Amino acid sequence: MNLINFVRCSREPCFYYLTQNGLTVIVIVYVDDILVSGNDHTLVKKCCEKLEEKFVVRCLGYPSTFLVIQISKPSSGKFVLSQSKKIKSMLEELGVKASKSSCLSPIIPLANH
Secondary structure, eight states: OGGGTOEEOSSOTTEEEEEETTEEEEEEEETTEEEEEESOHHHHHHHHHHHHHHSOOOOOOSOSEETTEEEEOOTTOOOEEEOHHHHHHHHHHHTOOOOSSOOOOSOOOOTTO
16 A cells, blocks of 8 residues: 555554545445545545556445445435434344334544644
């Protein structure tokens, strides 16, 4: 990844990022799965093309899941991450019925992130 100017995160070895003129692209690598995202479609596409020059990769378009995390992007434009399918699967495996009442996530969104 250093060959195409990505910086490896010091705290998370599978997380790489590239920042140019206020635009950012992130790449998350886990075994043979790669997720590429950023705040500028043109720069993301350019980075994907550079990755294709160096590695055997296939662009599968917008992800719906990555590492058992469901990814959606409602009309608000913000990404929503969910593990509800995994949780339901684990509950079924353990023979526990899911509660009919919903539970809000304790995570508070960070401003400007």
